[in-house]
Amino acid sequence: MKSFVCRCEQVVAIVRKDFVVSLRRRAALAAMMMFALTATAALSLSTSGVVEPKILSALLWVIIFFAAGAGVAGTFDDEAQAGTLPTLKLYADAQAVLFGKMIHVLASLISLTVFIVPTFLILFDADVADGLLMVATLLLGLIGLSAAGTLTAALTTSAVAKGGLFPILLFPVTLPIFLPAISLTEAALTGAAFDGGSLVMMMMFDAMLVTAASILYDYL
Amino acid sequence: MTAIEFRDVSLSFGRREIFRHATLNLRGGRVIGVVGANGAGKSTLLKLAGKIIAPDAGTVALPEGLTIGAVTPEMKLYGALTGAENLAFFARLRGKVLSPEKIFELGRRVGLEAQAFDVLAENFSTGMRQRLKFAVLLAVDADIWLLDEPTANLDDDGREKFFTEIRDAAPDKIILLATNDATEVGICDEVIRLPL
Amino acid sequence: MNKILIVLTAAIVAAIIFFVPPIRGLGELAKIIFFHVPTAWVAVIAFFTGAWYAAKFLRTNDFTADELSARAAKLGFVFVLLSTASGAIFSKLTWGAYWNWDPRQTTIFVLILIYGAYLTLRSAVADEKVRAKVSAVYSLFSVLTVPFLVFIVPRMFFSLHPEPVLNSSGRVQMDTVVLIVLIASVIDATLLFVQLMRRS
Numbered sequence: 001m002k003s004f005v006c007r008c009e010q011v012v013a014i015v016r017k018d019f020v021v022s023l024r025r026r027a028a029l030a031a032m033m034m035f036a037l038t039a040t041a042a043l044s045l046s047t048s049g050v051v052e053p054k055i056l057s058a059l060l061w062v063i064i065f066f067a068a069g070a071g072v073a074g075t076f077d078d079e080a081q082a083g084t085l086p087t088l089k090l091y092a093d094a095q096a097v098l099f100g101k102m103i104h105v106l107a108s109l110i111s112l113t114v115f116i117v118p119t120f121l122i123l124f125d126a127d128v129a130d131g132l133l134m135v136a137t138l139l140l141g142l143i144g145l146s147a148a149g150t151l152t153a154a155l156t157t158s159a160v161a162k163g164g165l166f167p168i169l170l171f172p173v174t175l176p177i178f179l180p181a182i183s184l185t186e187a188a189l190t191g192a193a194f195d196g197g198s199l200v201m202m203m204m205f206d207a208m209l210v211t212a213a214s215i216l217y218d219y220l
Numbered sequence: 221m222t223a224i225e226f227r228d229v230s231l232s233f234g235r236r237e238i239f240r241h242a243t244l245n246l247r248g249g250r251v252i253g254v255v256g257a258n259g260a261g262k263s264t265l266l267k268l269a270g271k272i273i274a275p276d277a278g279t280v281a282l283p284e285g286l287t288i289g290a291v292t293p294e295m296k297l298y299g300a301l302t303g304a305e306n307l308a309f310f311a312r313l314r315g316k317v318l319s320p321e322k323i324f325e326l327g328r329r330v331g332l333e334a335q336a337f338d339v340l341a342e343n344f345s346t347g348m349r350q351r352l353k354f355a356v357l358l359a360v361d362a363d364i365w366l367l368d369e370p371t372a373n374l375d376d377d378g379r380e381k382f383f384t385e386i387r388d389a390a391p392d393k394i395i396l397l398a399t400n401d402a403t404e405v406g407i408c409d410e411v412i413r414l415p416l
Numbered sequence: 417m418n419k420i421l422i423v424l425t426a427a428i429v430a431a432i433i434f435f436v437p438p439i440r441g442l443g444e445l446a447k448i449i450f451f452h453v454p455t456a457w458v459a460v461i462a463f464f465t466g467a468w469y470a471a472k473f474l475r476t477n478d479f480t481a482d483e484l485s486a487r488a489a490k491l492g493f494v495f496v497l498l499s500t501a502s503g504a505i506f507s508k509l510t511w512g513a514y515w516n517w518d519p520r521q522t523t524i525f526v527l528i529l530i531y532g533a534y535l536t537l538r539s540a541v542a543d544e545k546v547r548a549k550v551s552a553v554y555s556l557f558s559v560l561t562v563p564f565l566v567f568i569v570p571r572m573f574f575s576l577h578p579e580p581v582l583n584s585s586g587r588v589q590m591d592t593v594v595l596i597v598l599i600a601s602v603i604d605a606t607l608l609f610v611q612l613m614r615r616s
Contacts, residue, residue: 009312013309013312013313014313017298020305021298021301024340025300082296083294083295086294086295087295087310089272090289090290090295091289091310091313091314091360092313151553155537155550155554156537156550158541158542158546159540160540160541160542161540165537168533169533169554172530172533172558172561173558173560175526175561176564176565179568198568201564204564205564208560209560212556212557216556219474219549219553220549220553
């Protein structure tokens with residue numbers, strides 16, 4: 001029990017440290033936001049903003065996925081390049097590092113979403129019929145994306161060409177979130193009846209990704 | 221007194237064999253110098269002792285519950301945090317909350333002036349960074365010290381302060397000091413020469 | 417073993433050409449199904465074999481396991497490509513389109529992506545110890561998505577794909593000759609895979 005308490009303290013310390021650092025070094029966050037904005041503008045311009053809900057929800061998730069790639073890929077590598085990763089790993093417990101990073105990634109993805117979803121809806125002149133479903137779907141999707149993204153970022157730390165590698169590795173393992181998220185987002189936009197089973201499936205998959213990331217990270 | 225034990229440890233990097241069936245007993249309460257030519261495995265021995273890397277074969281046994289701290293060239297501190305924030309962060313990871321007085325005292329021990337703590341670490345000079353790393357080691361109060369050429373970039377004042385701290389701490393710690401510097405070797409109680 | 421495999425393969429090819437009746441309305445080319453099913457089977461077997469050796473590597477740190485895991489992935493990648501291509505041809509003959517994101521096409525395409533990602537990851541990491549670790553972790557991480565895809569994908573996409581040989585009703589809806597040849601070809605392909613894995 002004692003070790004668990006210590007670990008929580010470490011997680012909080014790491015999240016807070018990452019928050020301060022990302023406010024002072026805004027590049028990753030700014031790149032992620034601008035990527036999402038650029039992609040949204042490009043799509044909206046090229047389609048004159050007239051897109052049916054099914055395609056629209058797919059576009060939204062594709063934007064979130066690749067923007068996350070731009071912002072999350074460097075989670076561990078930035079520290080590895082700066083030489084702080086060995087120090088962090090020495091002084092903190094491995095699981096605390098993983099969960100600290102995961103929470104930080106989730107927080108940055110949530111801030112990305114808070115910025116890009118309203119912008120996206122305005123530029124495509126779309127309305128949300130079921131706001132609660134929209135928020136739930138986004139949150140569940142982002143949790144899974146953070147868990148898988150954090151482990152993937154850890155895997156690509158010592159790889160070359162990681163900018164291209166990260167989305168390649170991340171996409172297959174997040175597909176079980178991606179597919180239900182798109183159909184649920186469509187239902188949230190149109191107000192049509194939705195498959196509650198998909199929400200449960202997303203929750204289960206999120207839980208599995210977090211657990212698997214936690215177990216597998218110890219082997220890295 | 222406790223000790224770090226290497227039993228039948230082998231490790232290579234690609235075709236470069238560093239240790240072959242090495243058995244070592246690193247006893248605490250003294251400063252153990254690790255010397256040897258470049259590439260002989262000084263830093264590697266420290267990393268094995270700190271469980272930072274695992275051996276290919278054999279075991280490295282650490283006493284239960286001992287904490288590890290290090291001052292090595294590859295372990296850097298956060299450039300985007302101030303000196304004080306770096307200290308507070310690493311101390312927090314080990315469950316310690318530092319008061320401003322404590323930070324001031326640590327600064328005095330390693331020779332960092334109070335105003336340096338409000339400056340981002342990226343604006344530190346090499347020597348100041350080295351002193352800050354050492355302050356982190358003192359702040360977390362680790363039981364095992366892994367020191368890799370700790371005074372390489374320091375002026376005479378800094379070296380004097382570091383040596384005093386290391387000598388003062390030695391009775392309660394396991395201290396490994398990897399070096400080829402004659403003065404650093406001079407403060408060791410015992411010297412291990414690599415290759416074994 | 418190699419000789420037995422060659423004879424078995426030749427016998428199966430002969431049986432497909434001479435004994436198996438032409439599939440009604442589809443012509444001789446539709447016999448590509450005898451190539452498609454075994455290669456798909458091996459692609460899936462290789463995927464789980466790779467994950468098994470990955471787990472073995474993480475447990476034992478034995479680099480032979482890492483090599484076997486990598487070899488299973490390389491073989492699996494070849495087989496999954498062959499299977500996808502032959503499946504697309506069969507799809508064109510029967511449903512008039514090479515590709516329609518049928519659930520099984522989707523699943524096998526994900527398999528291509530995973531194999532591709534795994535092999536790219538291996539080529540991107542220079543240090544052999546790190547490479548073995550990260551690729552084993554990715555192999556196990558990706559294998560976890562498969563059961564979810566099997567559940568989720570059919571909810572999302574409508575299927576045209578024929579029922580598996582052993583379908584839910586437990587009855588085999590196939591000509592006996594066709595069935596025997598199909599099973600023999602699956603066994604042949606599996607043995608081929610085993611033999612390729614053992615090759616030192």
